[in-house]
Each structure stands twice: as structure tokens, then as C-alpha cells.
Amino acid sequence: MKYINLMLLFLSAIALSIFLQWTGMVMPWLFGAMIATVIFYRVVTTDFHYPKWFGNLGLVIIGAEIGSTFTLETLADMAEDYITIIMLSLLIIGLSLLLARLFMKMTGCTLETAVLASIPGALSQMIVMAEEEERADLLLVTLTQMSRIVLVVIFVPFIASFTANSDGISTNEMVPSLTSAATPSMLWMLPTVLLVIYIMMRMKFPVPYMIGPMLVVLIWNVVTDYTFSVNISFMYAAQLLFGIRIGIQISTLVNQLNGRLILSMMIQNMLLIIGTLGLVMAFLLISEHNFTNLFLSAAPGGIGQIIIVAVETGANIAMISSYHIFRIFFILLVVAPLINLLLKRNRKRRHA
Template structure:
């Protein structure tokens, strides 16, 4: 019976996601799966088993997609503008961590929750880390990150549109889909992905099911320069798998949300967007970039949403993707491990204090 219920859950998630996509909602397959799962769990039945490997499969697909965006072209773009990329990325992450302290005081949440809720452009990564951190409030982390995506999609195009003009010359060259360019040589990626995931799991590296595939595909792109993009249908499936996983976790926590938390999330995210705008205005004084290009490059949202906005506005896609790819890799390979290490030390310190008492 639980497998029948699981099938019905998938069916309802697919139908709702398709409807949201038809309505033009951002990331419809992720949000549709999450909403359908919460409704199904709380109003239909809780008697079903959702295998953990479904969610992990979604992470693997997302990791492959992130890795596929890192090409020799984007690497060259980053090399030409590396000082601005590094400085702006560090300042935005620093601003986020500064606002984490403010967010912690507003909500009364733990340090773990505030930090994971505040890091921009890394929804999936921070949610997975929140799953692994016992003192983190998964609901608050997830909703804060999700609300930021919505606010970015609403306000970033509005802000950028005030100065958008004919000097925007970006182009959007989309790589061919994986299934259309697949070769026998790509079997090395299929073999490399589980191997790297296994090694990273042994090393207790954060989010191995996402970072492992990302590194393997990155290496493939750099070595072969034979790039591809993940098929849209695969990305829909990844969002569906991961969205159900998040929805199941949120469904048991949603009653904890109150007006104070909602207001705190809105204030924190708006301050981050306004702070990013201020940083961009400063960088405009020392760089020759267009405001729209630089603002979209710095905007605290996921690369998928920002690139969609950039395409609609005719902005410089290569530049914007370079900034966001660097920030993704910086967060995944440096910030996330550092946060993981600091939280682990914090746990040990609390344990020692508890043992001492």
C-alpha cells in the first residue's frame, strides 16, 4: 500500500509542477513537488516510504548540471576579471554572514540556522547541510533560502530594468543536451562520479552527492573541451526528487512557523538585496562594467534564476555566469567545508561544556 501511496504522491507532484510551469512560476518542478508533498503528507496519508537514494539521485543530476556550466570559456572570462570576481564575492558572502547575526537576534534561532539560512545562491547545498546539522532548523533554513529566490526574481529585474539599455550585448550560447552528444568516452564520467562520491563520503566532505559529480564534469570539460548541458527533462526529474525530499522534511515542521519568523525572513533577504545594490554602486566607481551586468552578477540568487533574468534583459551572459559559477564553487569548496568545520567545533565545545557540568 505504501508503494501505491508513493506512486500517487509522485503523480500529484508531477501534475502540480506542470500546472505551475504552465502558470510561469519560477522553479516549478522544485516548488511544485514540495507543495504537493506537504499537502499529501498532511491531508492524505503518511503511510509511504520515500527511498533516500531518490533524493541523492536528484543531487547528482544537479551537480552534473553545475559542473557542465564550467567551460574553458567561462574559465577564461573569470581569469580576465578575477580581482573583481573575488572581491565582490567575498564582500557579498561577508555581508550575508554579518546579516546572519542580525537574523539570529530577530528570530532567536541558533547560530547554525542563521548561517545556513544566510549564505546566498546555494539553496540545495545549505539545505543538505541543514539536514546533517542537528541544531539547524531545516524549515527556517529552507524557507529563508526559498523566499530569497522569490524576492530576487521579483526585485532584481525591477532594479536592473531602470538602467538597462542598448549597451547590453550579452549572448546566450547554450551547449547541446547530454543525450544528443553522448559518446562512449563519456562512460569515464559515469565511472568517475560514483568513485568520487565514495571517496568524498569517506572523507566526510559536505554534500558529496552534489560536489562529486560537479568536480567530475568540471574536469571533463577542462580536459576535453567537449561540453554539454543536462537535458531539461533530467533537471525536472532532479527538482522533483529533491523537492519531495524537502517537502517530507518540511511537512512535520511547518506548524512551527509564525509571523515573527516570516517578518524576519523578509527583512533579512531585503537587507541582503539592498546591501548587494550598495556594493555594486561602489564597484561601478572602479570598474567599467555596465550596472545591469554587474548587479546581475552580484545578485544573491541561484545561477538558474539569475541567468533566466539576464537572458530576458539581454545582459552579458558569459560575465554573469562566470561570477555566479565562481561563487558557487567558492561556497561549495571553501565556505561550506569551513562552515561544516566550525559547526563541528561548536558541537564539540558544547559537548565538553555539557560533560563538565
């Protein structure tokens, strides 16, 4: 019965996505899958099992699309843009830490919980640190981080859609699709992707199912200069698979939240999005980038969700992913160790 219900869920998600695409809605396959899943979960039945690898397959497709946008030319352009990348990333993280104080006052949580709940773009790392920190509320950290992803998926596409395609065409629009460009020599990428994903998982690196294929395709582009783009039908499938996963997360989140927590998370995350808008508007005065590209580069969400928005709005995927990848590395290599050090000092001070 579980498999029949899962099949019905897929059919419902596909039908609603097609309808939303017909109405002209932004990101119809992602939102269609999300909405259909929430309705199915809340109204029809919860008696189905959604394999984790379905959502991961969606991430692999998205990762391949990100990698396909990186060429020698785009890498050279990004190298010239390193100051903006660093400054904008630092300001977003700084804004998040400022809002942690407000979140602490609204929820009455500990400083440890507020800080770990506020850092954007490194959900898995923050959850692991919350597990190790005795004064951190693991449930609240997880719910806040996940709710931010949901809010970003809901609000960011609508904000970005107002200036979508202001540069004319998408970065990948002029290169052939994967199915038309495929050659036997490209088959080596499949086992290589699996190997890189495995290595990154062993290293506990965030989003290995996306970063792994991205790196493999990026290296292919740089070494061979034989570029391609992922077929739009594959991207629809990725959005569908990923949207169902997010829909399930939304449905389970609702059962664990009360009114005060929902309001606190909404205020904190909306202020973060509004603050990001303000920073982007300021950077537009000194930058040659357009609003859509810069806003999506700075948006405080997971790289998977943001790249889907970038694909749908025809934005510069290579630029946007480079900003988010830098932020992930910076959080993992600098911010997380610093936070961990501060939390350890607080623990020693309390036990002294």
C-alpha cells in the same frame, strides 16, 4: 500503501508542473513540485516515504549541467574576474554577520546561534558546528538555514526573471545535448562520478552529489574539448525530484515554527536578499556583467537552487557556479575555522 501514495504525489507534481508551464510561470517544474508536495503533505496524507536518493539524483543531474558549462574559454574569463569574485563573496559574508546581531535581538538567541544561523551557503557545516557548540540552538540554526533556502527559491527567481536573457541566449544553448553527443568513451564518467562522490562524502565535503559530477564533467570538457549540455527534459526531472524534497522540508518546517520565529527569519533573510541587491547594484557600476548574472552569483542561497534559477533564466551558469563554489570553499576553509576558534575562546572564557 506508502508506494501508492508516493506515486500519487509524483503524478500530482507532474500535473501541476505542466499546468504552471502552460501558464508561463517562472521555474514551473520546481515550483509545481514544491506546491503539489506541500498540498499533498498537509491535505492528503503524510503516509509516504520519499527516498533520499531521489533528491540526490536531481543534484547529480544539476551538477552535470554545471560542469558542462565550464570550458577553457569560460575558465579563462573567470580567472580575469577573480577580484570581483573575492570582493563580492567577502561582502555577502560580512553582511550576513552584521545581520546576525539583529537576529540575536529579535529572537533572544545566543550570539553563537545567531552567527551559525546567518552564514549563507554552508548549511551542513553550520549544523555540524551547532551540534558541537553547547550554547548554540541546533533547531533554530537548522530552521533558519533551511528557511533561507526556501525564501531564496521563492523570491530570487522572480527578481532574476525581470532581466532574464538580457545577454541573448543561455551559455549552453549552442552546444549539442547529452543524448545527441553521447559516445562510448563517455561511459567512464559514470563510475568516476560515483567514486568522486564517495570520496567527497568521506571528506564530509558539502553538496557532494552536485560538486562530484560537476568536477568530472568539467575535467572532461577541459581535457577533450568535446562539450555537451544536459537535455532540458533531464533538467525538468531534476527540478521535479529536488522540488519534492524542498516541499517536504517546507511542510515539516511549518510544524516547528511559531509566529515570532517566522517573522524574525523572514526579516533577517529578506534583509539579506535586499542587501545583496544593493551590493549588486553598486558592483554594476564597476563591472561589465549584467544584473541577472551578478545577482544570481551573489544570491545567498544553496548552489543547487541558484543553478536551477540560472538555467531557467538563461544566465551564465559557469560564472554563477564559480562564485558560489568560491564562497563554499572560503566558508569551509576560512570562515568556519575562524568561527570555530572564536566559539572555543568564548567557551574557555565562560569556564575560566
